[in-house]
């Protein structure tokens with residue numbers, strides 16, 4: 001290792017005194033101006049990780065749905081998964097090391113993680129459309145070059161596209177071609193094959209309005225448009241030419257505020273959807289003839305996909321295990337519908353894609369969605385092999401047709417991570433194949449009214465949770481208080497947890513009516529404020 005070069009370059013990316021950041025649920029997130037040293041050092045870390053696992057590693061510069069002034073960075077592991085948890089700790093250590101200790105910390109990581117510095121290293125880089133992203137990705141490259149690694153800069157891509165590229169590269173093309181054309185071709189081919197199997201008459205053209213959050217999704221969807229079949233007409237809104245990224249629009253805005261985004265005019269019963277800033281989340285919605293807004297969130301997306309897959313799996317008559325993975329934020333009625341009506345096993349895990357992904361890998365077909373619209377489907381190697389074999393060899397027409405649909409689903413879904421573009425095509429295909437309108441989809445079950453709030457406290461880590469974050473262990477008395485509050489309302493549930501991406505405590509409540517959900521959420525937020533060291537003024541009623 002050239003320590004002189006390391007010293008020289010790291011001095012060009014100095015760490016602001018006293019700044020300590022943590023590699024959280026979605027990597028590092030902060031104001032963009034605080035991140036230069038972080039991204040430089042993540043360039044270094046990506047090289048170490050690449051040498052440790054002898055594979056290409058991804059680095060994405062994005063802060064997803066957060067404000068345009070923020071930015072962030074996260075590493076992508078060889079098969080397109082999130083960085084392994086054992087390395088999150090190294091990331092935090094390296095990010096917070098003082099300048100003069102950098103060499104020492106790198107040496108320690110190399111020892112602890114058995115990194116052979118003589119191995120080759122390769123890194124794929126991607127970035128979102130934030131004004132700060134280009135410069136930050138240059139600093140990533142500086143880090144990579146100091147440690148002498150190869151890199152490919154994909155420039156502007158969605159987060160899931162970068163995950164896809166990394167997976168393609170490390171499977172020697174088995175997952176697909178590691179280019180944008182490769183991605184567009186793979187998805188559009190699977191989509192067209194799928195809807196070719198649709199026998200329903202219905203409308204000849206399918207229109208969909210898409211709010212792209214003024215982010216990367218707009219750019220990439222426009223590039224992909226020529227690959228879409230004429231039956232699918234997409235209309236792009238919030239394409240970033242007029243307004244700010246994520247400002248009053250995007251999947252997170254729509255989900256949190258439970259209202260339509262700005263910049264998209266909605267006619268009654270029109271099917272619309274929103275991506276988030278880096279296009280790894282999607283939610284659908286429509287307005288009924290009375291003008292009421294209906295949100296179709298990640299839970300309902302996961303439910304639609306599960307219904308579709310369950311029917312196909314029954315037709316291919318294999319003993320495949322299908323399961324759904326959710327977090328505590330899943331609407332209680334979605335869990336009930338999946339378990340009681342659809343009879344699919346549901347598992348609840350901690351918030352954060354890596355937890356959902358990990359759990360979903362335990363099944364032949366694992367569907368996971370966060371309520372906020374991040375999700376995908378994982379097929380086990382054994383299930384995939386069997387399905388592809390049935391497509392080739394099965395004599396029974398119905399069985400073979402079902403296997404063919406499953407095969408196209410495997411190719412259409414981005415199995416590395418939730419992907420708004422891929423999920424959108426999956427949903428559009430399922431709606432077409434099943435001849436469902438957006439209203440019929442929405443009517444599968446009725447969401448329990450719910451409210452998500454956040455409270456600022458001096459140190460959010462005073463809250464420790466258990467049972468997939470549904471119960472608070474500390475501070476003393478908080479869970480007892482929540483239990484007592486929940487008892488006051490019908491069909492109610494509430495929990496609190498420290499956010500992994502923001503310096504806040506999140507509060508979730510659901511109940512039989514919106515007023516009750518709001519009241520419960522407010523009362524719980526007061527309990528957090530008084531028992532967990534609230535900052536500023538006490539929370540006000542909604």
Ligand SMILES: CC(=O)N[C@H]1[C@@H](OP(=O)(O)O)O[C@H](CO)[C@@H](O)[C@@H]1O
Pocket residue numbers: 025026064329351352353370372374498499500501502506
């Ligand atoms: C309630 C909520 O939506 N939480 C989000 C949010 O995590 P927090 O740890 O709650 O800040 O950002 C994560 C990363 O995007 C996402 O995985 C998660 O679902």
Ligand SMILES: [Mg+2]
Pocket residue numbers: 064065276277278279280281
């Ligand atoms: Mg995102």
